[in-house]
């Protein structure tokens with residue numbers, strides 16, 4: 001902190017602030033093109049280091065992602081010297097009672113009311129319903145025999161959250177929530193928080209009202225059907241939120257807090273899960289050795305799935321952690337200086353200065369992860385594993401919650417749903433590779449089992465390759481039904497575009513189909 005008598009003129013880190021209009025165009029181009037985020041990050045990192053100024057939604061913002069920067073920021077968070085700083089539209093969409101919007105004591109109270117539902121031990125209560133939902137879902141995907149959009153991952157993510165929350169699924173309500181949620185998230189790109197009729201922000205706020213009404217009705221129903229001592233009240237997210245008490249204050253959540261926080265949880269777990277599934281499947285299909293090792297490992301898992309066994313499955317964890325590392329579902333978050341000016345690296349940051357801490361910068365730091373742009377799940381295998389290879393990596397433990405693997409953020413707002421997210425992905429990956437054969441497939445025409453690459457490439461080379469690939473495809477239709485993937489761009493908010501946002505197809509053995517692009 002600075003001494004007011006010796007305070008120097010404000011200095012901010014170097015960076016491209018740019019000229020009006022040009023910077024607006026540059027900013028929009030960066031955030032709307034998936035690879036633009038990583039490219040511009042790499043560019044800035046090369047020129048200015050791990051802390052630099054940037055123009056962001058109309059103001060100067062400090063981006064940072066070095067180990068020292070993250071430690072500094074997360075420690076400030078704990079001392080209440082920095083606080084959360086969502087852009088105003090996101091803060092409004094989240095609502096006044098949402099944990100992610102809060103600071104100080106109120107934030108601690110809300111966390112203490114929410115944390116029990118997401119504690120690693122408690123999360124194991126959700127294993128059975130997650131597993132049942134997953135088996136059912138995979139079967140549905142497999143039986144369509146047609147390409148589907150990656151939207152199904154979103155519905156699946158919502159369904160998992162819903163069954164863990166309420167202990168059962170109501171398809172009509174899930175579909176309504178899904179549609180409203182899509183409109184709600186559309187408000188994230190709003191440049192004004194004025195409610196002008198017909199704008200995406202206005203539509204998003206209306207969707208927020210509808211979601212809150214739906215949640216209100218669900219809470220009423222839950223209370224009616226599940227008294228405090230019932231099993232559902234004791235083992236579901238909503239049960240814990242309704243009946244749980246804060247240990248210090250002995251107070252329960254108000255109805256408004258409950259509604260805002262259910263929406264907050266849906267938001268926090270929805271697209272993150274969707275992006276996690278997309279990227280994991282992408283990297284596995286691009287890395288057949290990893291996929292094979294994983295399929296071998298999950299084939300030996302006992303039935304019913306056991307939470308400890310899943311938690312300790314080395315290849316499963318290594319693949320998930322490496323996929324999250326190379327394509328973090330959340331690439332960063334926002335903070336601002338709370339009340340007192342702060343100093344770091346010789347710069348003085350005044351009250352209100354905003355920061356964007358970068359998870360992506362840490363996970364693509366070459367000094368932490370050699371060949372960071374290559375998927376290498378072996379970096380996270382335990383030493384005693386037969387596939388373990390210590391090359392240049394420094395043995396980082398992704399579960400330690402350190403700044404060298406900040407996938408779930410850090411400081412006081414560190415992810416509340418970490419154990420939940422890990423369980424979801426473990427169950428899906430285990431079930432998929434235990435029961436299905438997963439094939440990677442670039443966009444192509446599939447004609448009676450023969451895969452014909454898009455004719456945009458050289459025709460002479462594509463025809464023989466079509467025949468070879470077609471032969472392999474037919475051979476591949478062996479005992480397991482197969483899942484096929486095709487890739488397109490992914491939302492900028494959730495990392496790079498080259499990795500995910502998949503349309504995919506699951507089909508039963510020997511099912512023939514034609515895909516028209």
Ligand code: HEM
Nearest residue numbers: 099100268269272329330333407408409413415416417421
């Ligand atoms: C792979 C999946 C996920 C990733 C990568 C992820 C990542 C993150 C990150 C980076 C933050 C910190 C944001 C900040 O510093 O401001 C965060 C916060 C949060 N996450 Fe997650 N998350 C995931 C899944 C989930 C799930 C499934 C839930 C719950 C169902 C959840 C609930 C939350 C909540 C409530 C917060 C806000 C906590 C607070 O502000 O105190 N997350 N998450």
